[in-house]
Amino acid sequence: MFNHFWTWKNPLYWLPTGFVLSHYFYNVNVISGRSMQPTLNPDTSSSRDVAIFHRHALFTRDAYQRDDIITLRSPEDPRRTLIKRIIALEGDVVRTLPPYPARDVRVPIGHIWVEGDEPFYSDDSNIFGPVPMALVESKLVCIIWPLHRFGRVSKAELPLSRNGPSFRRAMAQFDRERARESRVTKV
Amino acid sequence: MQSDYCSRRSLQVVNLACALHLFAEYVGRPSLMAGPSMLPTLADSGEIVVEDRLTYRLNPGSVARGDLITLRSPIDPSRIICKRVLGLPGDIICVDPTGEKAPSTEHVVIPKGHIWISGDNAAFSRDSRDYGPVSMALIQAKLLARVRKLFLLSYP
Numbered sequence: 001m002f003n004h005f006w007t008w009k010n011p012l013y014w015l016p017t018g019f020v021l022s023h024y025f026y027n028v029n030v031i032s033g034r035s036m037q038p039t040l041n042p043d044t045s046s047s048r049d050v051a052i053f054h055r056h057a058l059f060t061r062d063a064y065q066r067d068d069i070i071t072l073r074s075p076e077d078p079r080r081t082l083i084k085r086i087i088a089l090e091g092d093v094v095r096t097l098p099p100y101p102a103r104d105v106r107v108p109i110g111h112i113w114v115e116g117d118e119p120f121y122s123d124d125s126n127i128f129g130p131v132p133m134a135l136v137e138s139k140l141v142c143i144i145w146p147l148h149r150f151g152r153v154s155k156a157e158l159p160l161s162r163n164g165p166s167f168r169r170a171m172a173q174f175d176r177e178r179a180r181e182s183r184v185t186k187v
Numbered sequence: 188m189q190s191d192y193c194s195r196r197s198l199q200v201v202n203l204a205c206a207l208h209l210f211a212e213y214v215g216r217p218s219l220m221a222g223p224s225m226l227p228t229l230a231d232s233g234e235i236v237v238e239d240r241l242t243y244r245l246n247p248g249s250v251a252r253g254d255l256i257t258l259r260s261p262i263d264p265s266r267i268i269c270k271r272v273l274g275l276p277g278d279i280i281c282v283d284p285t286g287e288k289a290p291s292t293e294h295v296v297i298p299k300g301h302i303w304i305s306g307d308n309a310a311f312s313r314d315s316r317d318y319g320p321v322s323m324a325l326i327q328a329k330l331l332a333r334v335r336k337l338f339l340l341s342y343p
Contacts, residue, residue, distance in 0.1 A: 008195060008198075008199060013202070014202060016202055016203075016205035016206035016208075016209055017198075017201060017202045017205045019205070019209060020205040020208060020209065073322075073324035074300070074324065075300060075301070075322035075324055076298070076299050076300035076301075076322075077299075077300050077324075078247045078300065078322070078323045078324035078326070079247065108262070108318070109262050110260070110261060110262035110263050110264060111261070111262075128298075131322070132259070132260075132261035132262070132264065132321075132322065132325060133264040134259035134260065134261065134264035134325055135322065135324050135325065136264075
């Protein structure tokens with residue numbers, strides 16, 4: 001019985017390899033919460049987004065870039081995982097949003113400043129301050145569900161028509177990106 | 188037929204390596220320590236300790252004051268450091284009683300989900316006195332035991 005179980009013909013036998021591959025390379029996760037609206041889980045979507053995350057990207061050079069969407073362990077509760085956007089890297093000066101006590105902050109060495117796209121619903125660096133890079137777990141690669149938003153999360157592009165909902169959405173995204181960039185003094 | 192056997196064997200070796208890696212990552216492993224910050228508890232070179240990763244992973248509340256822990260450095264994500272836990276969330280801590288790195292009257296309240304860490308060798312340790320309370324999510328393991336130096340491993 002025992003010998004029969006632990007043979008290479010049993011799929012369970014290959015579990016360690018599968019686990020290491022998903023842990024260090026790509027894994028698929030369901031995104032919950034509204035802190036990244038409208039980029040992820042927008043109000044128009046009836047189901048939660050499913051996305052592919054890349055973990056190995058963190059071991060390469062230039063792993064952390066501004067505007068990347070990442071997952072990280074919550075600095076306040078080690079059991080929770082958050083999904084946020086990198087706003088500033090170490091050395092940058094950020095103008096903070098209201099709950100934070102100081103108006104401007106220089107991000108310390110080894111830390112990053114993360115925020116959700118929807119500040120009203122987001123517990124982010126404006127609450128708990130800059131977070132250590134070591135807490136970052138993976139990087140968002142692309143959305144796979146719902147199908148009509150399949151693909152990478154890209155920067156705003158101007159649509160061909162100058163009216164209609166898609167044009168207004170693109171302009172709103174432009175505004176958010178510009179507001180985000182204006183609050184960071186890069187080094 | 189022969190090549191089929193060989194490729195299956197090599198895949199099995201890879202699988203075994205993955206299993207060993209997962210054991211070291213999630214359950215526990217021996218590791219080599221270096222650096223003077225934990226003198227005289229741990230030697231500054233050639234010290235081998237056993238890390239217990241399972242306890243903290245299953246129960247993050249098991250960290251107590253006085254425990255030796257390993258954690259990822261908050262200022263350099265690629266480094267792992269070993270320190271002693273001085274304060275838990277909610278404690279009030281005197282930043283530096285000796286007054287070297289901060290005035291000895293300065294006290295801080297440790298925020299939720301954070302701990303205060305310190306090296307046993309205060310003169311040669313970069314710890315919470317420099318970078319403040321650290322997040323509990325950075326903790327990797329508790330130290331379970333140190334391996335008595337075998338004569339083969341002891342350096343002159």
